[in-house]
Amino acid sequence: MNPILKTQIKEKTILRIQADQVCVDYNGTVALYDASLKLQSGSICGLVGMNGAGKSTFFKALMGFVRPSRGRIRINGLSVTKAQREQFVAYVPQNEGIDYSFPVSVWDVVMMGRYGSMNIFRIPRESDRRAVIHALERVDLIDLRERPIGALSGGQRKRAFLARAIAQRASVLLLDEPFAGVDVPTEKLMAELFLQFRQEGRTILISTHDLNHVRDFCDFVVLINKTVLAYGETSEVFTSENLNKTFGGIPPNPLSGRRSAKDFPNE
């Protein structure tokens, strides 16, 4: 263990995510440059930017799907590949990114969170089953565990994938547009869950362009447009000047309570 990590554990906070001047380019096209970010354990952080601003590229870099052409990423002090092997990182996908006609039950999906800790043939042990039951109870889906994943509502689907991340026991959670298509009870449950996660020392990074939810849920916010424009506590970073920079002069105004354009597709 490196000495920095050791002292941090003494202070009971760990640097969960550390990105130093990360650059990513796809065949010469720059998607992200000089992106730096530090996130401690027990924080909830919103990653805000327009489509194509580099949110998903940043996620991909954190998950090791793209290699930064410059810069360095550390998760819990380890390289991304090692962190993945330790099951530190969980990705909670957008609802649109999943094939819901796939013949798997809620139980099967949550069990997938345990695969990385199982042996190569993925035979569940008693401890894996207990972890799945525990995760399902926390998201209030234990009674629906036998349901096919496609038979769930949008909010229940989101909870199923959160349960998968819980079962994985990940300390870093990457959530992609978690509030899209989610009902009110699920939103309440997610709010409680996030607070519990924070208490447990997990770090949550939420990629979204829904500014209202960022205000309600996130302690920190990262504004991104090809690079990190501003980063800090939500109340300090959410200024109209910063949002102007992020959204190129046409920001959805969070201060008036108006929701982002995505919630009003007809406008």
Place this chain on the structure above:
Amino acid sequence: MSELFIYLMPVDWLVDPLTHEFMRRALMVSALVGGVCGLLSCFMTLKGWALMGDAVSHAVMPGVVVAYALGLPFSLGAFVFGVGSVALIGFIKQKSRIKEDTVIGLVFTGFFALGLVLVSKIKSNIDLMHILFGSPLGISRSDVNQTLIISFIVIIGLLLFRRDLMLYCFDATHARSIGINTGILHYLLLTLLSLSAVAGLQTVGIILVVSMLITPGATAYLLTDRFDRMTILAVISSSFSSILGVYISYWSDIETGGSIVLVQTFVFLIAFLFAPRYGILKNSNFVNSN
């Protein structure tokens, strides 16, 4: 022909063909190949690889011809060309702006044409019809052995890695984010696909083998919401169709490959109409009652 059905008791209809060595062999091979392809077809339909299955099965053609000409096991040649075609598809897609389905169509027809030209140019005792349409009734002992080995490899591979492959088909992003090497899974599935295509062309031939690699999975998909149950249903329906197809082919003196695939398609149509939850008759009732 219809007189046969009238005069024969059902038991005789089933037992009579078994007195022939070639029929026992054909039924055994067809049932096994049907089961193997049925198992793989679940992954093909869930991954959306139907066109890939079509491509690989056609692309093995020149491999079979070359292997026969060189006196090598035909499965070896077929396997090399099957995997080679996939590698070439990946290469062209990566290096050009052409869309994937176009590249797939382009590569497999090119390989298939090469196979046809080779058959006409290489003077040997290769029977083109045998390769194109299969001939389980005339399968040789060495071909049976090859098919047994291939089937064994595919079944073991799919059973051992079914969880990983299922996860890869369902959510490859999650698989990668927990440290699973999805590149290996991709090529594992392609390898098993090539091997299954080689096995399948024994019974139904190159042209129809894609049916073996898709239809049972599609049928099972309409019948259940459970992955494990889907694999079992696909294997059963595929083996059953293969056996029934061979029987019908024997008694009616019709082409065997076509017979097997027709039975399989018929089974699919039954599921399409009457599946408890996803059959169209069920759906129309549901709509009417509302």
